[in-house]
Amino acid sequence: MKKALICGVSGQDGAYLAKLLLDKGYQVYGGSRDAQMASFSNLARLGIQNFVQTVSISISDFRSVLQTLLKIKPDEVYNLAGQSSVGLSFEQPVETLESISIGTLNLLEAIRFTNLPIKFYNAGSSECFGDTGKLAADENTPFRPRSPYGVAKAAAFWQVANYREAYQLHTSTGILFNHESPLRPERFVTQKIVAAACRIANGSKEILTLGNIDIARDWGWAPDYVEAMWLMLQQTKADDYVIATGRTCKLSDFIRIVFETVELNWQDYIRIDSLFFRPTDIAEGYANPSKALKQLGWRASTSMESVGARMVEACVQMRKNL
Template sequence: MTGITGQDGGHLAELLHREGYRVFGLIRGQNNPRKASTQQQYPYVTLIEGDLTDFASLMRAIEISSPDEVYNLGAVSHVGYSFRNPVLTAEVTGKGVLNVLEAVRMSGLAETTRVYQASTSEMFGGLDYNRPGAGYAEDSLFHPRSPYGVAKLYGHWIAKNYRESYGMFVSCGILFNHEGERRGPEFVTRKITQSVARISLGLQDHIELGDLWPKRDWGYAGDYVRGMWQMLQHNEADDFVLASGTTHSVEEFLERAFLEVGITDWRPLVKQNPDFLRPAEVDVLLGDPSKAETVLGWRRDVDFPGLVSLMVKHDVTEQKSLLL
């Protein structure tokens, strides 16, 4: 698994361990500050040093682990950051996918190893519905609106190319926004829930955000990694959208988060910061998960209110513990 130190990596490591897998995680750099905490949190994971931009290290990781399944979750995954660092985003999020696929192929495991590629709803870009009134499906038009979305689209298409050209079992999960208590604080949902928790405890007096009107299809990360695993248990490699099929604005997320701590008059506590506005914003992202539900039997356990409640309660508890 690449991306072991990220939100999805942690959830997936736990799921694979429960299913009886021996789990290997690629971790970047010999002095990675997350190495010790990752090893402590997931002691059953064997960490291998490597980098998505270093083909030789990927070959070595494949040789050491001899994997039955590869989950490529590693990426420069923050949309805003990708505008500031587009070259790095292309190298890691785009070309890194090619490096993983080629490492599997060159290792002689193309016929036996199943590969999961983490694609994203950002490839759609919020434009050009080919089914008006419905969510984006696997065959919808792509129109990425950020360097991150463009890089992910390259990864998506090269994954499909290896599936079609070499007969490799490569499935792409086109996941819409999935959040949770392990989300990094640089992402808007976790920034909101951490700030709301701190405001409720008197540790912070306001929160600074960009636009509040964009709408997203939000779900819980723990549900979505189960879908990743189900894709590689299916008898055929394919592409699958994982989504909730509903949208909610950033403003709705804010309102519900503040209500969790009993604050109804929340607008004076929120300020707009121009630094958080993007050069090109995606208005609405709505997914259609019907294929995954029908073919894989995938289901979500956590709805939008449950997601916000779960995150706020976790962050209130966490912030309280920091005060002790």
């Protein structure tokens, strides 16, 4: 039985990845800064909380990382931890850089120090690319990040590449474009939109205030993307991959789909406020995931329209269960 350690198991991707690995027969360890106090609500929502062995690990503390690896001796380590909000990174740039960049470095160095044959996955981000205009970014597109989050993810990416080349470790980064699910917290704009639409459909008189809704992104379905993470660590040779649908849509299109799903006209309930605009933002994000298809056999199976509709359906169901 293979053993996997997921750092950041309480988040959206961590929970879906844990479920995938359990279904594949893995022994799954879920890392959290304080496993005794964390609620692991996403694991509970997926019905797998009792099957994941939770452990306390602070990836910003090298000793904590080393002790955990020596205790568990995992076959695979998935690094999904760290500050995960682009918007929040402008308010907390130091925390963002330390939790993502230093955390990744501690994991890499601890793996090297143990000399165990651990395969390592690092969660990269399309935010590393910055604004590429109409160019569909692939693995050879230069990084020009436009947020503290993107800067931190870019630093972590090059650390992973360096450890792969310098120390021959099996380390890979998935450069993931936007991917959503019902497990997203409301501080993410997609879930903020879904939650508001469901409340309004249920009788709320609120108006939802948003920032720039003309931004365009490549939106996918999170359960699809965790399969790509697993596939990377099954390859004989470690490498980096862009993971995306290859289709870009405006945020206003996502809003329209969500409100249409609850039979409302979105324009009656949305207000734009420039105070919600980010200091620097990416106007449009385009992706070329052809390498993942060619080498991993992976392709996104869910459209943006289906992502929005599924998130609404899950929200409606949760309200019924309350």
